[in-house]
């Protein structure tokens with residue numbers, strides 16, 4: 108099923124994101140995690156694509172296929188293009204098609220000086236256009252409520268986002284954020300810019316301190332004082348920090364649902380316990 112169909116229903120879309128196991132680990136090592144996440148019954152699960160990697164050794168398609176064909180869960184594969192030639196992308200699209208995957212989150216990928224860049228695709232919008240011309244996939248894209256880190260400012264970023272949605276994106280998924288007001292400001296700006304596709308809000312339940320430090324340094328999400336205080340209070344008590352992270356995420360989701368969000372995309376960090384707690388707290392509100 109194409110996930111764009113989900114946005115036509117009354118219910119708010121609720122999806123998960125997982126990452127594949129390390130290159131040295133087997134696919135089977137994440138079967139239990141995938142099964143537990145599927146048992147939470149999200150609308151679909153997306154699978155990230157190894158940063159900086161070419162298709163070689165990348166397990167995204169395999170995991171998406173396990174979700175779809177073993178657990179009967181609608182799956183979406185992330186696909187980056189900054190290290191890929193057109194031939195590499197053709198090979199990935201063929202593999203996805205052969206495995207029955209119908210949904211792709213098309214991304215540029217982060218630029219990493221350790222890897223040799225290819226120039227067939229400059230931006231995610233080039234990949235979106237290419238996929239739409241070369242296959243029958245539902246293509247969606249990433250967006251940044253606080254602006255992408257490389258963009259001069261949020262206005263320029265939204266102008267570029269409009270190019271991406273015009274290239275044929277069926278919906279958008281946001282970068283993680285902890286301040287809902289920034290999301291609402293962004294949503295208003297996209298509307299003014301004529302971006303009319305549904306936007307799923309990306310929610311990251313923070314369950315340990317090093318995780319948040321890493322994430323924030325990578326994506327630049329700002330931390331409201333309410334959030335920082337929670338982190339400070341419980342930073343030396345892992346169990347309390349986990350529970351506080353779950354409570355914060357649930358609070359964010361309830362507020363987003365009350366404000367008519369199109370969808371919630373939960374960055375599960377492959378943690379079924381956390382995904383289950385959040386699902387149970389919000390499933391009757393969707």
Ligand code: FAD
Nearest residue numbers: 155156158185214215216217230231249255258264267282
């Ligand atoms: P783009 O949309 O191409 O934007 C990148 C930058 O270029 C922005 O600053 C934008 O303003 C600018 N730009 C875009 N178009 C133009 C134009 N025409 N002219 C001038 N400037 C332009 N990374 C991974 O490696 N694997 C993953 O699985 C993965 N999953 C992600 C999932 C989500 C929901 C999100 C939000 C991010 C994910 N990322 C992933 C990270 C992503 O690859 C990086 O944030 C990357 O730096 C930008 O990717 P993009 O697709 O948003 O790029």
